[in-house]
Amino acid sequence: MTILDRIVADKKEEIDRARQHVSVEALRARIADTDWHSRGFERRLCRPGTGGVNIIAEVKRASPSKGDICVDLDAVQCARQYETGGAAAVSVLTDTPYFKGSLEDLGRVRDAIGLPVLRKEFIIDPYQLYESRAAGADAVLLIARILSTTQLKELLALTHELGMDTLVEIHNAEDYAAAHDAGSRLIGINNRNLANFDTDLRTALGLKALLQPNEVPVAASGIRGREDIVRNLEGGIFNFLVGESLVRAKDRVVMLRSFAGEVSA
Helix, strand or coil, rough: CHHHHHHHHHHHHHHEEEEEHHHHHHHHHHHCCCCCCCCEEEEEEECCCHHCCEEEECCCCCCCCCEEEECCCHHHHHHHHHHCCCCCCCEEEEECCCCCCCCCHHHHHHCCCCCCCCECCCCHHHHHHHHHHEEEECCEEEHHHCHHHHHHHHHHHHHHHHCCEEEECCHHHHHHHHHHHHHCCCEEEEECCCCCEEEHHHHHHHHHHCCCCCCCCEEEEECCCCHHHHHHCCCCEEEECCCCCHHCCCCHHHHHHHCCCCCCC
């Protein structure tokens, strides 16, 4: 099994346990009782922001490939630094076994900042979308590689029904075909191969050429400095999801501003 196979297998068991603890009906009731409004995740990414770029800054403690990145990371403090630094949105990893995140992190972050919040998760079941909306997510990540075409379409439809936006992640041309067929607008191009976690920054630039004019690309993984941003800008990509390099940065505010070309990191 690949790392991704193990994560998905474990996720199925995790969802089954979650259902026993909180039913879908309970999540729906929680959603109905919540005074929630979308902060416009997709809208923020449809045009370039400060310095011609938009950064989705990620709250991330660990990963299967890197191990511990910052295990004692305070999700709220980190997200506030991202907001100060000019991030367009914040991504919160909610997987616990492999990334040491939680759904509670997402709820606390959304309460603490005014930016749109993306739930970064291995979503394979409608139950997780109700969880996401109940926790306050403005958008969710759907990974084309772990979903059938039918699943992707159904999850996209439910996400929109719940009022959330969707970032559909791809890594190759086959993934893109599925995302395009499902009607995705925001296309996250992951430079990291989730089968073995190898990273190649040429991936996003190569797949960008496949996108239609109404589809908006987001380059993810491996973005470490202004030079990476500039290379992608020249290729027509102005949205970036950045996690590890920001979490490890001595000054996250300065690094974010350097991505936009405002200061030198």
